Amino acid sequence: MKLTLSISKKECDLIHEQSLKLLKTMGITVFSNEAQEIFRKAGARVDGKQVFLDAPLVEESLKLVPSAFPVYSNSGRVVVGKGEICTLPAYGGTYVSRNEVIALGTRRDYVNFTKLNQQNQLIKMASPYTIEPFDIPLDLRSAYRMAMLLKYSDKPCLSIVGSQEESCACIAMVKRYRGIDHKPVVLGNVNVSAPMIMGHSTTEVITVHCLENQPLMIACGSGLSGLTAPPTPGGNFLLANAGIIAGIVFAQIQSPGLPIIYGLPLFGVDPFKAETLVGSPATALFTLAAKGMAEYYKIPFRAGGTFTDSKYLDYQSGFESGINLLSTLLAEVDCLMHSFGMEDALKTINYNKYILDEYAFLSLKDFVQGMEINDVTTMMDEILKVGSTGNYISSRNLKLIRKQYRPHGFGEGKTKAAVLKETDDEIIRRLDSYQFTAQTKEQIKIIRGYLPDEYID
DSSP: OSSSSSSSSHHHHHHHHHHHHHHHTTTTEEHHHHHHHHHHHOOOOETTTTTEEOOHHHHHHHHHSSSSSEEETTTTTEEESSSSSSOOOOBBBEEEETTTEEEEOOOOHHHHHHHHHOOOOOOOOBBBSSBBBTSSOHHHHHHHHHHHHHHHOOOOEEOOOOOOHHHHHHHHHHHHHHHSSSSOOEEEEEEEEEEEEEHHHHHHHHHHHHHTTTOOEEEOOOOOOOOOOOOOSHHHHHHHHHHHHHHHHHTTTTTTTTOOOEOOOOOEETTTTTTETTSSSHHHHHHHHHHHHHHHOOOEHHHHHOOOOOOSSHHHHHHHHHHHHHEEETTTTTTEOSSSOOOOOTTEEEEHHHHHHHHHHHHHHHHHHHOOOTTTTTTTTHHHHHHHHHHOOOOOHHHHHHHHHHHOSSSSOHHHHHHHHHHHHHHHHHHHHHOOOOOOHHHHHHHTTSSSSGGGG
């Protein structure tokens, strides 16, 4: 694959044809008896836990997926697939870092990032998986995540996807709290496991979202080249594509026309340690490849993020985050997960990096948009008027230059200590200025129905 904005039509044809062959001859392992029966009734061949999909079933299922869809909340809606990036918060963080102090996530961190994401105009949706609140008991954690998200954010949100019961409870809570029924109110994120496996929770959560008519993001990005995926990037990509297709089929045979996002969070690998390298250039290439297949299938897609393997704010962090964010913008992804703040191979969300990644996003967005060159912007008349020894100092030009060159970053070079202080000051300012509409009595009652008072922040 040559480095272009995506892969070629010929390469897409090859990936699709070989995916069909894999699904027909090798099939996918499905552990749930109920899911096996759903596949069987739709015409798939089932042999024990192995499910085989013929090309006609796959092709018809792919045609049913809409090219765009909305997700609603009290404040309005977001539309995925209309050309504008739907930016999603960090997802799956275990640790938090602030001013180079790293610790396990807490309920305070969870609420902090929910507030930060609510205030952030660059982020379009809220997420219950931004950070793991380890000081909340495990049996209450899913309810806590969703309840505090609803209390502190009115943005459309992702759903809880840990199990069938948790997904059902999540969707019911969102509908009751926001008073919205018969519309998409959450977006589920599920993963088909590598090499080609649908676990119990995956099929259960897909089924719940189908029954509730809630959109899904179906991904297959856990393949590690040389272990659970072929050693070549092309082989890893093929296997992931086949897994995503299988997930799409499973959703469409239950709820034809259900909105689905093609998810490809594939990463590079350390060839000597057999470890995932999320900051690898291969990750950026997988993002561009995802664009090709999503356009091939005419469905929205999710890929990319501010990925880095670095544990600190250093050269590696900036370079890796930059190249992966640039590939995301070049690919014109429909959904950008892990948008701001992630580091240490997605294990940590960094308060300081959250601010820095915003600047990177805006700067690279300007870069991708390019510059306008025409008879007006070249300002030929102005140049002739000023002449070869004049200057362009005027109030009009000052306004114009500030419009054309938007400030990004922190201007002149600063010490690391200064950058940490400025970003931390910005975090403090945003949290101190957070304001949100007070809950109604009914909303307070709904949350108390899910959580004891000592776990309501």
